[in-house]
Amino acid sequence: MSKLNLRNVVKRFGDRTVCDGIDLTVDEGQMVCLIGASGAGKSTVLRCINLLEPIEDGEILLDGVDISVPGLDPQSVRARIGIVFQSFNLFPHMTALDNVMLAPRRVRGRTRAELLPQIEEMFERFGLADRMLNYPDQLSGGQQQRVAIVRALAMQPEVMLFDEITSALDPQLVGEVLDVLLMLKQQGMTMVMATHEMGFARQAADKVCFLQNGRIVEEGPPEQLFDHPRQDATRQFLARALK
Amino acid sequence: MTRNRTAGPTRRELFETQQRWRSIRIAATSTVLVVVALIVLVPLAPGWAKVQQSFFNGEVLVKTFPKLLEAFKINVMIFAWSAPAIAVLGLLIALARDTKSPALFPLRIFGAAFTDIFRGVPVILTVYLIGFGIPGLGLTRPWNSPYIWGSLALILTYSAYVAEIFRSGIDSVHHSQRAAALSLGLTEGQVMRDVVLPQAVRNVVPSQMNMLIALQKDVSLLSFIGPVEIFRQAGVFKSLLANFTPYVGAAIIFLIVTIPATRYADHLMAKQMRERR
Ligand SMILES: Nc1ncnc2c1ncn2[C@@H]1O[C@H](COP(=O)(O)OP(=O)(O)O)[C@@H](O)[C@H]1O
Ligand SMILES: [Mg+2]
Numbered sequence: 001m002s003k004l005n006l007r008n009v010v011k012r013f014g015d016r017t018v019c020d021g022i023d024l025t026v027d028e029g030q031m032v033c034l035i036g037a038s039g040a041g042k043s044t045v046l047r048c049i050n051l052l053e054p055i056e057d058g059e060i061l062l063d064g065v066d067i068s069v070p071g072l073d074p075q076s077v078r079a080r081i082g083i084v085f086q087s088f089n090l091f092p093h094m095t096a097l098d099n100v101m102l103a104p105r106r107v108r109g110r111t112r113a114e115l116l117p118q119i120e121e122m123f124e125r126f127g128l129a130d131r132m133l134n135y136p137d138q139l140s141g142g143q144q145q146r147v148a149i150v151r152a153l154a155m156q157p158e159v160m161l162f163d164e165i166t167s168a169l170d171p172q173l174v175g176e177v178l179d180v181l182l183m184l185k186q187q188g189m190t191m192v193m194a195t196h197e198m199g200f201a202r203q204a205a206d207k208v209c210f211l212q213n214g215r216i217v218e219e220g221p222p223e224q225l226f227d228h229p230r231q232d233a234t235r236q237f238l239a240r241a242l243k
Numbered sequence: 244m245t246r247n248r249t250a251g252p253t254r255r256e257l258f259e260t261q262q263r264w265r266s267i268r269i270a271a272t273s274t275v276l277v278v279v280a281l282i283v284l285v286p287l288a289p290g291w292a293k294v295q296q297s298f299f300n301g302e303v304l305v306k307t308f309p310k311l312l313e314a315f316k317i318n319v320m321i322f323a324w325s326a327p328a329i330a331v332l333g334l335l336i337a338l339a340r341d342t343k344s345p346a347l348f349p350l351r352i353f354g355a356a357f358t359d360i361f362r363g364v365p366v367i368l369t370v371y372l373i374g375f376g377i378p379g380l381g382l383t384r385p386w387n388s389p390y391i392w393g394s395l396a397l398i399l400t401y402s403a404y405v406a407e408i409f410r411s412g413i414d415s416v417h418h419s420q421r422a423a424a425l426s427l428g429l430t431e432g433q434v435m436r437d438v439v440l441p442q443a444v445r446n447v448v449p450s451q452m453n454m455l456i457a458l459q460k461d462v463s464l465l466s467f468i469g470p471v472e473i474f475r476q477a478g479v480f481k482s483l484l485a486n487f488t489p490y491v492g493a494a495i496i497f498l499i500v501t502i503p504a505t506r507y508a509d510h511l512m513a514k515q516m517r518e519r520r
Contacts, residue, residue, distance in 0.1 A: 107433075
């Protein structure tokens, strides 16, 4: 059984169909990359998985259980699925440490003292040991984004979603964030990421999906999708993206 | 041509310094001209001697000032208990108006009606209606005190404005903050309390400071229903001494409090503008 399964997911904003029947299978420990032009619907797919957007039709299965049933309590699902955004979205009025501790304390009822050793260890692992007590505006973009990743990981999610998490970073900071993803992959985290980093997708993804107009036009292992795309649309997109 | 970049001011800096001095000279000159004109011209007006005698009478000022200060304590007292009540009630109303749960629908309607009504009626009218109306129901001491009902009138009116300011603060928090908090599994209530409200409140501190300053002045409206606060005390002196100087004294006392407060609010506002770039 796959970890995450989207079946014919349809999402509309008004009369605009942004996800037009998305089918997607993500196995345990897999890294799946969504690529496609801006506006193709990558962010929306991720937001739907995390129940930040209700879907019009189709189903989303987590461990085989439909989490998209209307009326289901979204908190428990969101606590199992972490998401990291392009714009970091750290809480500016809290230190990095408090950003990370907030959800485990409120949602899981853990105390600061209980959490501290484990979270300190995470900050250390992500090269942020001396940044725990800084506020977000005292951190570089790359540091902020790593704190955002730690924040999501602190809930010990089963699946992580990444929405173009390096797009807002200066080029020299992109590497430090992508390294973190490789580390997570090694630890066996199940991940879905929207990305423009084709080099990274080719190197790290188990599967790449090309989206256009709210549909997955083509999917496959990176070697196949990048080197032998079957669809014209994919070829055209790659020709532009890899230029 | 070679120029040493570290030695001495650059061309632009020199130019800007020059411009700055020029502005200062112009401002100083025009200020002096205006002040001199006032000093010379105003006393030439035919009624000046009379105005000076009845509004700027040093003797009267010295005599009444301590009593006025004494009366101002009542203003401070009414202010001191009204302001926290306004903050709490204003926040509750803002939250009630933004609530989404259908069970709380009546609360939302109530919040909307409340702000519409109390922002729509002049403060003095509210003070009269509540301050005279409620004790008029036949309440006995101490429950017929104008302090209680006058304060309530101020609290209700100011809560309506303060609530709207809190609401604008809540709106000013970017929706991506909510999304980030929700995505971690927090409930709507936790998102509001831990993420949105702290930022919202910080964003509106300068505006709320201005409300406090306005409140400090409007406390005087209670004089119309009884309490002998500074404005009323000045009125008593005016009748007694047949002189308006006590009013000027009262104004001076207000300014001593409000000018620093206003400056501070402006400073906070400017600082926030800078931080937002
Ligand atoms: N909240 C929204 N309301 C209306 N339209 C939206 C909303 N969010 C996204 N869209 C539209 O959906 C389309 C897909 O957006 P998005 O998922 O962000 O694409 P991508 O992440 O691939 O760039 C875009 O045309 C965008 O304008
Ligand atoms: Mg996007």
